[in-house]
Amino acid sequence: MTPVRLPDAEWQHDDGLKRVLAALDDVYGGPRYVGGAVRDTLLGLPVSDVDIATALLPEEVINRLEVAGIKAIPTGIEHGTVTAAVTGKNYEITTLRRDVATDGRRATVAFATDWQEDAARRDFTINALYADPESGEVFDYFDGLSDLETRRLRFIGDAHQRIAEDFLRILRYFRFLARYGGGQIDADAIEACANGAHGLTALSRERIAQELSRILGLKNPVASVDLMIDKGIFTPFLPELSKSAADKLRHLVEREAQFKQPVSLPARFLALLTRDIVAADKVAARLKLSNKMREGFAQRLRAGVPTPANVRAIAYRADIDAARDAVMLYAVDTDAPECLARLEQWDIPTLVIKGGELISMGLPPGPLVAKTLQAIEAAWIQEDFPGAARQRELAVQMVNAVLTELN
Numbered sequence: 001m002t003p004v005r006l007p008d009a010e011w012q013h014d015d016g017l018k019r020v021l022a023a024l025d026d027v028y029g030g031p032r033y034v035g036g037a038v039r040d041t042l043l044g045l046p047v048s049d050v051d052i053a054t055a056l057l058p059e060e061v062i063n064r065l066e067v068a069g070i071k072a073i074p075t076g077i078e079h080g081t082v083t084a085a086v087t088g089k090n091y092e093i094t095t096l097r098r099d100v101a102t103d104g105r106r107a108t109v110a111f112a113t114d115w116q117e118d119a120a121r122r123d124f125t126i127n128a129l130y131a132d133p134e135s136g137e138v139f140d141y142f143d144g145l146s147d148l149e150t151r152r153l154r155f156i157g158d159a160h161q162r163i164a165e166d167f168l169r170i171l172r173y174f175r176f177l178a179r180y181g182g183g184q185i186d187a188d189a190i191e192a193c194a195n196g197a198h199g200l201t202a203l204s205r206e207r208i209a210q211e212l213s214r215i216l217g218l219k220n221p222v223a224s225v226d227l228m229i230d231k232g233i234f235t236p237f238l239p240e241l242s243k244s245a246a247d248k249l250r251h252l253v254e255r256e257a258q259f260k261q262p263v264s265l266p267a268r269f270l271a272l273l274t275r276d277i278v279a280a281d282k283v284a285a286r287l288k289l290s291n292k293m294r295e296g297f298a299q300r301l302r303a304g305v306p307t308p309a310n311v312r313a314i315a316y317r318a319d320i321d322a323a324r325d326a327v328m329l330y331a332v333d334t335d336a337p338e339c340l341a342r343l344e345q346w347d348i349p350t351l352v353i354k355g356g357e358l359i360s361m362g363l364p365p366g367p368l369v370a371k372t373l374q375a376i377e378a379a380w381i382q383e384d385f386p387g388a389a390r391q392r393e394l395a396v397q398m399v400n401a402v403l404t405e406l407n
């Protein structure tokens with residue numbers, strides 16, 4: 001059989017990468033690309049980060065990088081990972097390893113010199129492809145190439161055992177399924193994920209949330225999420241998710257395609273939840289989502305049902321992204337296009353009238369100023385944000401009304 005070669009791709013021509021590879025050249029046949037970079041290049045997809053495997057020990061990696069004048073960061077040195085920072089890019093270099101002990105959360109590793117051993121501890125066959133940077137030869141120890149071709153996601157080894165070693169692999173399974181699935185579904189793997197789901201409680205909420213965010217941030221995670229709900233994968237950390245959550249997510253994803261809108265993570269999360277602000281905030285707190293995300297949930301839920309008449313007011317009170325998400329999630333079908341059109345190419349305006357101006361119109365300084373300003377703002381929003389001249393008219397009207405009341 002003629003060896004498969006890695007297709008040429010732009011990322012391979014980076015000068016920094018070439019310097020890193022030259023620094024790591026060694027007697028075991030030199031460093032190899034591994035993981036996502038090999039997988040995605042074979043599929044003709046863009047590559048965002050390049051992982052490199054080497055038989056050199058981490059200290060040696062650091063030494064060689066430093067001798068070559070490349071910054072070496074010991075990111076995960078105890079696991080064998082060193083980051084090379086060169087010309088604005090980062091390359092993760094990991095020494096070949098084998099697992100000596102696992103507890104479902106973390107592994108104790110030993111360094112190795114055998115490529116197949118290193119491949120065996122990786123999660124899926126399509127993630128255990130290596131390529132020689134010089135010749136482009138692809139090394140495939142577990143039939144990853146044919147799985148890639150038929151879009152089959154397969155654990156390396158026994159799925160039950162691999163999940164017990166590291167429960168995060170359950171969520172990784174559904175993430176990679178959403179990205180690369182489409183072929184025959186491995187019933188045994190799905191069953192192993194379902195049986196192991198309870199083990200997710202052993203993981204930190206941050207790790208779960210990070211992996212869940214990656215799943216929800218994919219272009220089309222609907223089939224994966226549907227299967228996850230079906231198999232009880234969410235139960236340990238999102239028991240409130242109902243079966244209909246996948247339908248709501250599907251609706252959002254379809255709308256994104258229909259209106260050519262980008263993926264929004266807060267919207268993707270909210271599609272899964274009920275429209276109760278308190279309940280959504282509980283979920284956000286449980287998953288330790290960022291404060292920005294929590295506030296983002298509340299802004300979108302407070303928006304109610306956007307219509308062409310109120311959508312700019314929603315954007316003004318929150319921001320354009322929140323208003324757009326609220327439209328995508330909650331507007332009725334017939335209103336959505338016009339709502340989006342009203343947000344496009346529109347900058348949130350500011351009220352030009354300030355308190356000082358009201359005082360110069362005769363309003364006594366004090367709490368009445370802020371109150372009147374609020375009334376002017378409300379009328380201005382109601383009238384769809386007219387310009388300075390109309391704002392002044394509104395101010396004169398409101399100030400006069402207040403003064404009449406006072407006298």
Ligand code: ATP
Pocket residue numbers: 034035036037049051121122123124127128166168169172
């Ligand atoms: P992405 O494009 O999402 O970065 P990737 O395949 O590079 O995809 P990473 O999470 O960056 O995924 O991991 C790099 C490689 O490390 C994987 O391809 C896989 O071989 C291995 N790996 C990562 N996490 C695990 C895990 N929990 N168990 C086993 N192998 C893993």
Ligand code: MG
Pocket residue numbers: 035036037049051
């Ligand atoms: Mg990667």
